[in-house]
Amino acid sequence: MEKIRILHTNDLHSHFENWPKIRRFLQEQQQSLEEEQVLTVDLGDFADRWHPLTEASDGQANVELMNQIHYDVVTIGNNEGIGNAKQVLNHLYDHANFDIVLDNLYDRQTLKLPEWAQISKIIETEQGTKIGFLAMTAPFPLTYAPNGWDVRQWTELLPELVHQLREQVDVLVFLSHLGITEDHLIAEELPQIDVILGSHTHHHFPNGKLVNGVQLAAAGRYGKYVGEVTLLLDDSHQLLKTTAQTFATEVMPEQPEDNQEIFQYMETGHRLLQEKKVAWLPHDLTLNNFDEESLVLETLEAVRQRGGTEVALLNTGLFLGELPKGLINQDQLHTLLPHPMRLIRVSMRGQDIVRMVLEIEKNRLFLRNYTIVGMGFRGKIFGEVIYDGLTYDATNHVVFWQGKMIESDKEYSFTTVDHLMFFPFIPSIEIAGQYEFLFPEFIRTVLAKHLMEKYPLSALE
Structure with missing residues (x-):
C-alpha cells in the first residue's frame, strides 16, 4: 500500500499577510511526512499587482517566496498571464526553482509554448508510481491576443493531452485555473483524469467533491486555506481511493515574527515605488x-x-x-x-x-x-x-x-x-x-x- 499526498495552494493574489503561516505549514508537512510521498503544487494567481512589492518587483518577489517552498509543479493564472506585459512574463520565472506546466498558452509569433513552460511533468515516487501533471489557465483571448499570446480553450487540446499522458502514468492530475464550471465539465467529459485541482473562481471544497469518479479539490482564495489530496494505491500502482480536505490558515499557529515579516513586504514595496x-x-x-x-x-x-x-x-x-x-x-x-x-x-x-x-x-x-x-x-x-x-x-x-x-x-x-x-x-x-x-x-x-x-x-x- 502506498500513500501520496498532494498539497495545493492557489489564488494567493499577493495576500502576503497569510504567507508566513502557509510557508511554515507547507514546510512542516513536507518534513513530517517524509515517510510518505508529498508533492506541492500551486495553481496560479500567486502574484497580483495590487501589492506594492509585486508591482515594484514585476512579480520577482513573489517568485522568491515560491522558491522557499520548492514547489514540484506550478501553473499560471490570468494575473500572471495578462497582468504582465509579455516581456515581463517571459522573464518572470528566470530564477524559479520549480517547473511550470502550461498547455494552452502559445506565443503568437512562434506558435509554440513559451520557453519557461512545459507540456507536462511526470513524477515517479520511490515505490515506482508515476504521477502525471497537465495544466491550463483561464482563456481570455480578447486580452491575451493584443499582448502577443495565443490562448486556447481546453476543449481544443485537453482530450488529446489526456489520452497521450494517461498511457504513461498511474495517476493523472490536472491543475486547473479554469474555474468551477469548467472543472465540472472536464470531469464529466474526461473521467480518465484522476484529480482536478481547481482555482480561478475562488471556490472552496472543504472535503473535496467527486464528479463522475474524478476527485475535485479547491482551496478558496487569498491563502485562507491550503488544500490536500490523499491518494491510496496498491502495490501494483492501482489507485484505490482519493480523499480531499483543506486547512484553514486562520487557525494555523502564528509566530511573533510573522507580523514584522508581513509589514516588511508592504514597506519594501512602498519604498521601492517611492524611489521612482x-x-x-x-x-x-x-x-x-x-x-x-x-x-x-x-x-x-x-x-x-x-x-x-x-x-x-x-x-x-x-x-x-x-x-x-x-x-x-x-x-x-x-x-x-x-x-x-x-x-x-x-x-x-x-x-x-x-x-x-x-x-x-x-x-x-x-x-x-x-x-x-x-x-x-x-x-x-x-x-x-x-x-x-x-x-x-x-x-x-x-x-x-x-x-x-x-x-x-x-x-x-x-x-x-x-x-x-x-x-x-x-x-x-x-x-x-x-x-x-x-x-x-x-x-x-x-x-x-x-x-x-x-x-x-x-x-x-
Missing part, C-alpha cells in the same frame, strides 16, 4: 471638483490622448485617493489606481453611442454606490461615470459629441478602461462596439506618462 519619481504638481488634484484641479478630468485627458480619440469616459470608483501638490512618485499612483486595467479604444455608430449613454444614465443612481468585485477592479464601488468630450441633455435625451449632436450612422471612437467592456450594466460597449486593447500600459502608467510630460520634474530645477 514621476512629476511635480503645481496644485492639488482632487476628487471634489471638476475643474482644472480635477484628478478625474486630468486622467480623462491622459486616457483620451493615449487612445488618440476625442472622447473618453471613466468611473470615479477607480480613484482610491487624490494627488497632493508637489513631488509625485510611483507609489502614490499605485495606491491611487491599483487596478490591473488597460485601456480600450472603442468604435461605434452614433446610434449605438446614444444607446450606451442612455444605459449609463439609466443606471447612474444605482451604480453610484454599487459594490464591484472582479474584472480587474481593486476598489470598492463603481461610482459616477464622467465624460470628457461627450455631453448628455437629460431634458431632451440628446447626446452631443464635442458639442455637436451625434449623427446616427456616423462612426465615433472613444477611450476607456477594459473593465467597462465586461461590466454588465453597459452592454452596448461589448455588443455594438469594435474595440482594441491598448497594451502594455495600465491606467496608472498612462496617467504617470501624462503627468511626467505635463508637469515635468525639471520644474524643480
Whole structure:
C-alpha cells in the first residue's frame, strides 16, 4: 500500500499577510511526512499587482517566496498571464526553482509554448508510481491576443493531452485555473483524469467533491486555506481511493515574527515605488471638483490622448485617493489606481453611442454606490461615470459629441478602461462596439506618462 499526498495552494493574489503561516505549514508537512510521498503544487494567481512589492518587483518577489517552498509543479493564472506585459512574463520565472506546466498558452509569433513552460511533468515516487501533471489557465483571448499570446480553450487540446499522458502514468492530475464550471465539465467529459485541482473562481471544497469518479479539490482564495489530496494505491500502482480536505490558515499557529515579516513586504514595496519619481504638481488634484484641479478630468485627458480619440469616459470608483501638490512618485499612483486595467479604444455608430449613454444614465443612481468585485477592479464601488468630450441633455435625451449632436450612422471612437467592456450594466460597449486593447500600459502608467510630460520634474530645477 502506498500513500501520496498532494498539497495545493492557489489564488494567493499577493495576500502576503497569510504567507508566513502557509510557508511554515507547507514546510512542516513536507518534513513530517517524509515517510510518505508529498508533492506541492500551486495553481496560479500567486502574484497580483495590487501589492506594492509585486508591482515594484514585476512579480520577482513573489517568485522568491515560491522558491522557499520548492514547489514540484506550478501553473499560471490570468494575473500572471495578462497582468504582465509579455516581456515581463517571459522573464518572470528566470530564477524559479520549480517547473511550470502550461498547455494552452502559445506565443503568437512562434506558435509554440513559451520557453519557461512545459507540456507536462511526470513524477515517479520511490515505490515506482508515476504521477502525471497537465495544466491550463483561464482563456481570455480578447486580452491575451493584443499582448502577443495565443490562448486556447481546453476543449481544443485537453482530450488529446489526456489520452497521450494517461498511457504513461498511474495517476493523472490536472491543475486547473479554469474555474468551477469548467472543472465540472472536464470531469464529466474526461473521467480518465484522476484529480482536478481547481482555482480561478475562488471556490472552496472543504472535503473535496467527486464528479463522475474524478476527485475535485479547491482551496478558496487569498491563502485562507491550503488544500490536500490523499491518494491510496496498491502495490501494483492501482489507485484505490482519493480523499480531499483543506486547512484553514486562520487557525494555523502564528509566530511573533510573522507580523514584522508581513509589514516588511508592504514597506519594501512602498519604498521601492517611492524611489521612482514621476512629476511635480503645481496644485492639488482632487476628487471634489471638476475643474482644472480635477484628478478625474486630468486622467480623462491622459486616457483620451493615449487612445488618440476625442472622447473618453471613466468611473470615479477607480480613484482610491487624490494627488497632493508637489513631488509625485510611483507609489502614490499605485495606491491611487491599483487596478490591473488597460485601456480600450472603442468604435461605434452614433446610434449605438446614444444607446450606451442612455444605459449609463439609466443606471447612474444605482451604480453610484454599487459594490464591484472582479474584472480587474481593486476598489470598492463603481461610482459616477464622467465624460470628457461627450455631453448628455437629460431634458431632451440628446447626446452631443464635442458639442455637436451625434449623427446616427456616423462612426465615433472613444477611450476607456477594459473593465467597462465586461461590466454588465453597459452592454452596448461589448455588443455594438469594435474595440482594441491598448497594451502594455495600465491606467496608472498612462496617467504617470501624462503627468511626467505635463508637469515635468525639471520644474524643480
